[in-house]
Amino acid sequence: MERMIGIDELRPGERRSVFVDDVPALVIRLAEDSWHVIEDVCSHDGQPLTNGDISDCSIACPRHAARFDLRTGKALCMPATEPIRVFRVEIRDGAIWAAP
């Protein structure tokens, strides 16, 4: 697993761009103990999800409003039909670790 970020570096509600195995990814801290690491590429248009709106444990693509579940990567609405990758997350040694 790769170390992504220290727990203290993000507050609940914040996110940070990182790389997992050279794949652009997004670390999202939804709440105190709710961390998600997703591939930061929309499966519809192949461009970043980085600054997309996050609500109900899902992220929206800022361009065409496709929405993806942060837990499973599942595409929740059109125009996306394919899921995005989500990375396995571990919290240890005061940091967030992720693996493909």
Add this chain to the structure above:
Amino acid sequence: MTAATADINRIGFSSEIFEQFLASRQEPAWITEKRRAAFETYQTLLAEELDPEEFKRVDLRIFNAARFRPFAAPTDPSAVSALLRDRAEFGGSIIHRDGHADAAMLADSLRAQGVLFGSLAEFLSSHRDLLEPRFLQQAVKPDSDRFAAWHAAFWTSGTLLYVPRNVEVALPLHSLIAHTRDGVADFSHTLIVLEDGARATLLEETASASAETAGLHVGCVELIVGRDACLRYVQLQNWNEKSWHFAHQAGCVGSGGSLQWTAAGLGSRLTHIHQDVNLEGRSATAEVNGVTFAGNRQKISWYTQQHHRQQGTRSDLLYKQVLRDDARVVWRGMIKVDPAAQQTDGYQRSDALMLSDDARCDSIPGLEIEADDVRCTHGATTGRVDREQIFYCMSRGISRKEAMHMIVEGFFRQVYDRIPIEIVRETLSRTVQSKLGIETTGL
């Protein structure tokens, strides 16, 4: 939720690196001044967003310029496996290793006719009056975008081919651009000038000495074809899959002149090519052929423009792309017709063949026409290999691999047939076999 911020410090070189680079060069003052002017432009462009029309499908987030530096000292000559070299007789040849030119050769008979072929840096010093008005002035402008400015400030070595009026170079010339060391940043330049009525062919290829060395190539190609001149230019990009390749390439064709341009994108981790064809004189013609074979996680992006500026000009672009694994290819093409360019005949087409579920191809043809008496057509197709075709071949004793090769070969055939140089056709075919995992000999 708060938004994430992108780190833009990974995308370019600082003024410290530029000063170190300048200190390592021994050049005339006018070249240094041009570099400084280009670096100023580069710094301005570095702070700006890239043109979203061209770059929004090219994900540069993984790119980290800090991993690469120009090497001041030339590399020891070492064997670099190349696709075209040693496979034909050439009228001249040159090798660039890690941004340094060496081993330039030109047949005496051509030199006697006034042909110049060899290291661009040397010829810029010795033939300033001839080359200064053309070098980064006519075809590619340093302020075109961040990569053009980066190249103009840091260009390392380059190939010059100059053919005087009405001289024909019968044998093709060859140029090899190679990376041998890890972390090299190479900014090689190709400048071809054909005076009126001249004819020549240049075969250029790129290669990495090993599969493990990471390299950066920010290149530039300028093809200047005079009145009634004829240029055939082939570039086979075959970097290893740890290399990053950005290039600005432009051809300018004068009245009655013709340019046949073949570009192959076979290697690299990420490639973005900006390719312009400018038809600047009446009845100028250009034929552009593209061959792409991308596998694994390769990303290859083409941004092509056929610009008709004068009456009666003709352009014909055909790209064929094959993708497998997780590869991604982007082709965005534009035919642009100026108001003066009546009776233009423009065509562009890109076909993509997908060999896997996870590959992705974006093909976006476009037309921008300001004249009212033209014929401009374009098209793009994307499709999977037909399973029935594979089954048909296998039912006749052909293995799946061979069947796949036959289908891919057939797909590329249309573009191969447009390439009149046999060794290029043969080399591309062998390389495709190799990428499909079929044993080849003598490659």
